[in-house]
Every structure is written in C-alpha cells, then in structure tokens.
Amino acid sequence: MPNAAALKVLIVDDQYSVRQVTRMALEEIGVRHILESEDGKAAFEMVSAQPLDLIISDYNMPVMDGLDLLRAVRGRPAVRKLPFILLTGRGDRELVVKAAQAGVNNYLIKPFTAAILRTKIEQVMGKLS
Amino acid sequence: MTRMDELKKTFFVESNEQLEAMETGLTDLREGSGSDDTINAVFRAVHSIKGGAGIFGYERLVEFSHVFETVLDAIRHGSLAAAPDVIDVLFAANDMLTDLVESARSDVNLPLDYEADCRVFLERLTGKSPAIGAGAGEAEMAAPADFDGIDFTPVRAEDFNAQDENLPEQFFEQVAPAGTDAAFDETADAAKNARIDGIAKAVTTTIRVDLDRIDRMVNMVGELVIAEAMLSEIVQELPEDTSNRLWKTFDEVVHHTRELKNSVMAMRAQPVKSVFQRMTRLVRELSAKTGKKVHLEMVGENTEVDKTIIECLSDPLVHIIRNSIDHGIESPADRAARGKNETGTVRLSADQRGGRIVIEVSDDGAGINCERVLKKAREKGLVDAGASLSEDEINNLIFLPGFSTVETASEISGRGVGMDVVRRNILDIGGRILLKSVPGQGMTIQLALPLTLAVMDGMIIRVGNETFVLPISAIVECLRPNNADVRNLLGTRGTLQLRDAIVPLVNLTDLLQVESVAQAASDGVVIIVETSDGVRLGLMADELCGHQQIVIKSIEENYHCVAGIAAATILGNGCVAFILDIEKLPELAQEAESQLRSANPQNIRSAAA
Known part of the structure; x- marks a missing residue:
C-alpha cells in the first residue's frame, strides 16, 4: 500500500492556475512532494534527472505536448514504467484513445475533485494510505 | 479570498x-x-x-x-x-x-x-x-x-511491471480502435x-457551393430573362389566333423565369449578420481607445442581402461607426453631466423595405455640431464665407470630399478615407445615404441599398434614335407637360412648373449627343427622376417604350467608365441599351449648361431682356 505522503508527483501543464488547482487537490489527499513543469520537454528532463512516482500531465502545451511526453517516457527504458495520468478536457475522447495506445495508465477529466483524483491515482497505484 | x-x-x-x-x-x-x-x-x-x-x-x-x-x-x-x-x-x-x-x-x-x-x-x-x-x-x-463509452481500463502500475515486454500491444488490445469509434457515436445519452x-x-440542410457556380447560374438566369424578352417581342408580331395560344404558355414561362431568378438571387443572399458581427470588435476596440463607454445594439441581423452588397457594406459601416464613436458619443463624464446614461448606444439595424434593404446606424451621442462643421467647411473653402445654409445642408457637408476633421485623419491615417468615400461607395452600388441629426440627442445615418446588383426593374425610353434604360427606383413620375408649364428662363435650359415646385429640365438629346426629332419639351415626355440626394430633374425623352426586368452588364469591364452611363443591358429586340446613371446627371447637366453659357453669352442676355 503506497503512502501518499511518500509519493513524488510531477504536474505538467503550461497554465499556472491549472497546476495550482491540481497541486491543491494532491495536497488534499496527502501528497507532499510535488514538482511542476510548464511543458513536455522540461518535464522529460526532470523525469530523467530524478526518481519520480507519478506524472500528471496536460495534453496541450507548447514545445512538447503531453502525448509526446508520454511516448518519450515510454520510449526510455530507465523510466518507461513510470505511471502516467493524462489530464483531459470534456471533449477529448479521441485523445484518450491515442493516449491509451501510447501506454497511458489513466486519465483525469477536468474539472475534478480531490476525491476523483484519489480514485484515479488508486486505480493505478493501489489504495493510498 | x-x-x-x-x-x-x-x-x-x-x-x-x-x-x-x-x-x-x-x-x-x-x-x-x-x-x-x-x-x-x-x-x-x-x-x-x-x-x-x-x-x-x-x-x-x-x-x-x-x-x-x-x-x-x-x-x-x-x-x-x-x-x-x-x-x-x-x-x-x-x-x-x-x-x-x-x-x-x-x-x-x-x-x-x-x-x-x-x-x-x-x-x-x-x-x-x-x-x-x-x-x-x-x-x-x-x-x-x-468518459462513458470508452473501453478504457486503468492500468495498474504493478501489471505494468508484469507485462513489461509486450507493452504496446497490451494497450492496443485494451482499446480496440475500430470498436471505440463506433462506441463514441452510439453511447451518448438521450439529451446529448x-x-x-x-x-x-x-x-x-446546408451545403457549401462554390461561389463561381452560383455566379454562373445568375448569369444564365440573366440570359434567360433576355431570351424571354426577345421571345415576347416575336410573339407580339404573330397573328392573333396563334399568339393567343402562345401567350398562355408564355405567361407561365414568364412566371417561372421570375421565380427562378428570385431563387437564384436568394442563393447569393446572406444575412447581414456576418458584417454586423465584425462591428462588435470594432466598437470594443474603439471604446477602449477613446475611453468612451459604448454599447452596440443590433437589430434585424438576419436580414438577407446579396453577397456582393454584403462585401461592399463592411467598409462604410466601419467608417460610420468610427465616426459615431469618435465624434458622436460623448465621454462618460460629459454624458453624465448632460443627464444621459454614461454608456452611449450605437444601434445597428437592418430591414427590408420595398425592394431595398435599409441599414441604419444611429447613436445617442451629441449629434452634429453645426457650428463646428460649418466653420471647418469654411476654413477648407468648401463653403463660401457669405453663404447661408440650412441645418440639413450643413449636416450633409460631412459627405463632401476634403471634409475630414483632424481627429478623423489621424484615427484612420494610412487609409485616407472620409465620409465622402463612404458616400461614394454606397452610391456606386446603387444605394442612397441619408443623414439625420438632432443636436444633443444623436444622429442616424441611413443606407438604402438594392437587394441585388445583377437584375433590376428598368424603364425603357427612346431619345431620338437611341434607346436608354432608367432604373425604376429613381423615377418619381412621368408626364406630358403643357406648353404653359415649360419655361426657358435662361434660354438654354428649361424648367418645368410641376405643381408647387420648379424642376430643371434636362435635354438628353444634348446631354448624350444623340439626334432627336422632338425639339420642345411638350412634344415628348418628361420623366421626373430623383437622385439619392433628393435632387429632382425632368428628363426629356421622345417616348416611353415600356417596363422590363433588366440584366445589368458592366461596360467598365469591357470598355471604360463613361460619365452618365451606369451600365448596359440587352433588350428584347437583341439591341444593346445603356442604363443611365441618374446620380451623375445633375452634374453633367450643370457642366453642359455652363459650357453653353460661356459659348453663347448673348443667349442669356437676350433671355434676360
């Protein structure tokens, strides 16, 4: 059973406000180590530089989008098993299909509550303590 | 917070x-x-x-x-x-x-x-x-x-480890692409x-059609209208027993052609909304730039007009609205001081009246400042220092070429467009522009535009051996004057006493240099026409030949612009006839008259004596 407080989570989104709302929700479920990145490329560098437990990433970002980030992660042997949750909008069904094909673990539709976020993480990581 | x-x-x-x-x-x-x-x-x-x-x-x-x-x-x-x-x-x-x-x-x-x-x-x-x-x-x-309908199962991180090697395939299996697409379409709930x-x-219920195709159709319908007119002339010449039977069928053809024409024209018609909508942005930008509070109100934006007219509408509207916000609407403080709502209103409306579309831009601003306009016009030498003008005449000075206030010039610098160009643009497409201003309460500019530029109702007239066409919309009345009502005050250009008014007569024979048999006005017909400025003229013609749907053929495209001639058309007898440019006629008449005067000064003296 993973301990929420011990998880290291990376939030990737180009919008500050979205990152902050996601951070608030993570904090609410007990996550303490939260990293942030503004685009896929910077995120991939962070992924390569340190051990992480989970990525929560938006799709649409400048420089490198969330799908390319996912593919990049899955393509690098050292980090390819890193759990990845995609943030999506309400109309982004096709995107989820593409992400599933690229190996996403789960998706999260905006807006979400802390409870939904918890469920989505638990579906991937198992029950959080 | x-x-x-x-x-x-x-x-x-x-x-x-x-x-x-x-x-x-x-x-x-x-x-x-x-x-x-x-x-x-x-x-x-x-x-x-x-x-x-x-x-x-x-x-x-x-x-x-x-x-x-x-x-x-x-x-x-x-x-x-x-x-x-x-x-x-x-x-x-x-x-x-x-x-x-x-x-x-x-x-x-x-x-x-x-x-x-x-x-x-x-x-x-x-x-x-x-x-x-x-x-x-x-x-x-x-x-x-x-998402409902997506066959997606969250992937546990542990499972991930277990199936490490065949990772991508696993995901393909989980979300079968073909099935998923169908699921998207079919699993929505009832409300959705x-x-x-x-x-x-x-x-x-809508399809996109290339404009070229529609234009080709408009052209064909135009040809059909001409062919129909030719046919009707032939039928008229047939012996009565044959023609009677023919007429019955022919009437139907006429009816269908008219319907067809209207349908094709309707295809080219678009709601003015597309142009109106662009103005919201303009108003927003202008109100930000000037610091004035402006609310844009739109009425009748679903009114439909020919696409060509819509295209011609954007620029004039931009300038009129610009003018309204720049010069009409007062600053919030000024408005408050005058007991008005701090937010000014610009109202944009479209309405179909008769055979025309009427577009109005009105504001509740200060209206035209007559003193300022007159002063400016005098400074620019557009008005003689001594001339006394009515309020209406002063208001219309803003449409004169060269009248453009300093602020306007800087505001639209680089484009060099003033209200005179707006007026010209509107006149060019056969429209009229009218201005009403109430000092302190605002002003209204009204544009009356034809519904289409391809076909119009025309009156066919004969002058000497030539045939001309006049747009029916410009004709006020036709009459055969009494000798007593016609006066040749200046010896060259006559006038007609028409009830209470005196209307200058224009001799088309002279003006368009055609040979004519009728010499006096009372020998022929006088057609009273009115320009968009409200100027009335009596055109002297030899004969009225009838009323017909006229297909407009541009002559500028193939020849060049001729003063007094707006376009050409093909008549029922197959002859080409010119459509007179009513807007230009007063100017031409004036020119002809002053030429005559300078050539024959004794004429005037003898008339005055």
Whole structure:
C-alpha cells in the first residue's frame, strides 16, 4: 500500500492556475512532494534527472505536448514504467484513445475533485494510505 | 479570498493573455504573415482557455472553446483552408470567447443563446458538430469521472511491471480502435443525442457551393430573362389566333423565369449578420481607445442581402461607426453631466423595405455640431464665407470630399478615407445615404441599398434614335407637360412648373449627343427622376417604350467608365441599351449648361431682356 505522503508527483501543464488547482487537490489527499513543469520537454528532463512516482500531465502545451511526453517516457527504458495520468478536457475522447495506445495508465477529466483524483491515482497505484 | 478564488483570478489573467495572443495570431493570419506556428499558437491559446475553464468548472466556456478549437484543429491539419471568410468567423469566435471569459469573470450571465449563432458558424466550417459530453448551460453539474463509452481500463502500475515486454500491444488490445469509434457515436445519452440531432439537422440542410457556380447560374438566369424578352417581342408580331395560344404558355414561362431568378438571387443572399458581427470588435476596440463607454445594439441581423452588397457594406459601416464613436458619443463624464446614461448606444439595424434593404446606424451621442462643421467647411473653402445654409445642408457637408476633421485623419491615417468615400461607395452600388441629426440627442445615418446588383426593374425610353434604360427606383413620375408649364428662363435650359415646385429640365438629346426629332419639351415626355440626394430633374425623352426586368452588364469591364452611363443591358429586340446613371446627371447637366453659357453669352442676355 503506497503512502501518499511518500509519493513524488510531477504536474505538467503550461497554465499556472491549472497546476495550482491540481497541486491543491494532491495536497488534499496527502501528497507532499510535488514538482511542476510548464511543458513536455522540461518535464522529460526532470523525469530523467530524478526518481519520480507519478506524472500528471496536460495534453496541450507548447514545445512538447503531453502525448509526446508520454511516448518519450515510454520510449526510455530507465523510466518507461513510470505511471502516467493524462489530464483531459470534456471533449477529448479521441485523445484518450491515442493516449491509451501510447501506454497511458489513466486519465483525469477536468474539472475534478480531490476525491476523483484519489480514485484515479488508486486505480493505478493501489489504495493510498 | 480563498486560495481557489485567487487561482480563478490567475486563470482570468492567463485567459486574457491567451485572448491577446489569439487576436495577434488571427490578425497575422488575415494579413497573410502567419505561418504554421501561428495557427498552432492560436489553437493552443483556445485549448488553454478550455483547459483552465474546465478545471474551474466554467462549462459554457469549455463548450464554446471546444467548438472553436475543433475548427482551428482542422485548419492546422490542413483539412480546412484559412480563407478570408473562415478567418472572419474565427475573429467573431474570438470576440465571442472574450465575451464568455468576461461573463465568467464578472459573474454576469449572458443570454443562454448568446453564442449559439457563432457556434453554428463554426460548426458549418468543419461540417460536423463536435460532441463534448453534456448539454450546454449546466454549469454547476457534477463533474463526470470517466468518459462513458470508452473501453478504457486503468492500468495498474504493478501489471505494468508484469507485462513489461509486450507493452504496446497490451494497450492496443485494451482499446480496440475500430470498436471505440463506433462506441463514441452510439453511447451518448438521450439529451446529448437530441442536441446532436438538432445540430446534425442544421448541417444536413446546408451545403457549401462554390461561389463561381452560383455566379454562373445568375448569369444564365440573366440570359434567360433576355431570351424571354426577345421571345415576347416575336410573339407580339404573330397573328392573333396563334399568339393567343402562345401567350398562355408564355405567361407561365414568364412566371417561372421570375421565380427562378428570385431563387437564384436568394442563393447569393446572406444575412447581414456576418458584417454586423465584425462591428462588435470594432466598437470594443474603439471604446477602449477613446475611453468612451459604448454599447452596440443590433437589430434585424438576419436580414438577407446579396453577397456582393454584403462585401461592399463592411467598409462604410466601419467608417460610420468610427465616426459615431469618435465624434458622436460623448465621454462618460460629459454624458453624465448632460443627464444621459454614461454608456452611449450605437444601434445597428437592418430591414427590408420595398425592394431595398435599409441599414441604419444611429447613436445617442451629441449629434452634429453645426457650428463646428460649418466653420471647418469654411476654413477648407468648401463653403463660401457669405453663404447661408440650412441645418440639413450643413449636416450633409460631412459627405463632401476634403471634409475630414483632424481627429478623423489621424484615427484612420494610412487609409485616407472620409465620409465622402463612404458616400461614394454606397452610391456606386446603387444605394442612397441619408443623414439625420438632432443636436444633443444623436444622429442616424441611413443606407438604402438594392437587394441585388445583377437584375433590376428598368424603364425603357427612346431619345431620338437611341434607346436608354432608367432604373425604376429613381423615377418619381412621368408626364406630358403643357406648353404653359415649360419655361426657358435662361434660354438654354428649361424648367418645368410641376405643381408647387420648379424642376430643371434636362435635354438628353444634348446631354448624350444623340439626334432627336422632338425639339420642345411638350412634344415628348418628361420623366421626373430623383437622385439619392433628393435632387429632382425632368428628363426629356421622345417616348416611353415600356417596363422590363433588366440584366445589368458592366461596360467598365469591357470598355471604360463613361460619365452618365451606369451600365448596359440587352433588350428584347437583341439591341444593346445603356442604363443611365441618374446620380451623375445633375452634374453633367450643370457642366453642359455652363459650357453653353460661356459659348453663347448673348443667349442669356437676350433671355434676360
């Protein structure tokens, strides 16, 4: 059973406000180590530089989008098993299909509550303590 | 303020930045200086707004940006060309999105169907209606945790480890692409289906047709109208027993041709809304620039007009509205001091009256300052120092070439356009422009435009051996005058006493240099015409030959512009006839007269003696 407080989570989104709302929700479920990145490329560098437990990433970002980030992660042997949750909008069904094909673990539709976020993480990581 | 409220504020700041980026991107696209990156940037901006709106639960914003984004996506993937009319829709959508963001920020509810039309415009571009999930307007509904209908199972991190080697295949199995697409279409709930049905119906009742094809059809109908007129002449010459039978069928042909003509013309017709919508942006920009508060009200934006006329409408409207906001609407402080609402109103209306479309721009500003206008006109030498003018005449000075106030010149620097050009543009398409001003209460500029530029009702007249056509809309009355009512005051140009008024007579024989048999006005017919400025003239002709639908053929395209001739047409007998340019006639008459006067000064003296 993973301990929420011990998880290291990376939030990737180009919008500050979205990152902050996601951070608030993570904090609410007990996550303490939260990293942030503004685009896929910077995120991939962070992924390569340190051990992480989970990525929560938006799709649409400048420089490198969330799908390319996912593919990049899955393509690098050292980090390819890193759990990845995609943030999506309400109309982004096709995107989820593409992400599933690229190996996403789960998706999260905006807006979400802390409870939904918890469920989505638990579906991937198992029950959080 | 809670942390969430703070973040919302941040979201709106971010959104405004995105909206600015969109505007810049769209402007680049319109000017052709954009690249692939430009459209990508615009797409990303919209998508970011959608994303942020999603996280804060602004459903309406999410819905609209989703539709908007779908169009941008089609453009960036090359399935939709960024043609000017497409970009116009994008601009309108940009404005709409701005409004929706503002409404979300200020918590002021917009009417429920506020964005509906813009949405339809967007959806028409991609030819499909992107389904987003739930119905619009349910802002506070609970967030769904999952997409229904997607065969997606969250992947546990542990399983991941177990099936490490055949990782990609596993995901292909989980989400079968073919099945999934079908699932998307079929698993929507009833409410969503109803909405999609509605949109789908709207889509299937319209098709996109190349304008060239319609124009070819308009042309063919024009030829048909001419052929019909020729046929009717032949039928007239037949012996009565044959012609009687023919007439019956022929009447039907006439009827159908007319219907066909109207249908084809209706195909080219578009609601003026596309032009009107562009003005919201202008008003917003101008009010920001001038610091004046302006509300734009639109009435009758569904009125339909020929596409060509719509295209000619944009520039004049821009200038008239600019003028209204620059010079008409007062600053909020001034308005308050005058007991007016701080926010001025510019009202844009369209209405079909008779055979014309009437567009009005009115404001509740200060109206025309007669003193200032007169002073300016005198300074610029447009009016003699001693001349006394009526209020109406002063108001109309703003339409004179060369009359352009300093502020206007700087405001639209680089374009060099004043109200005189607006007037010229309107006259060029056979329209009329009228101005009403009430000092302190505002002014109204009225544009009366023809519904189409391809066909008109014409009166055929004979002058000497030549046949001419007059637009019926310009004719006030036709009469055969008594000798006593015709006076040759100056010996060269006669006048006609018409009830209480005196109307100058114009001898078309002289003016257009054709040979005529009738010498005196009372020998022929006098046709009283009125120009768009309200100037009346009596045209002397030898004979009225009849009334006919006239297909307008431009002569400028094949020849060059001839003063006094607006265009040409082909008559029933196959002859080409010129359509007279009523607007130019008073000017031509004046010129002819002064030439005559300088050539024969004794004429005037003998007449005066």
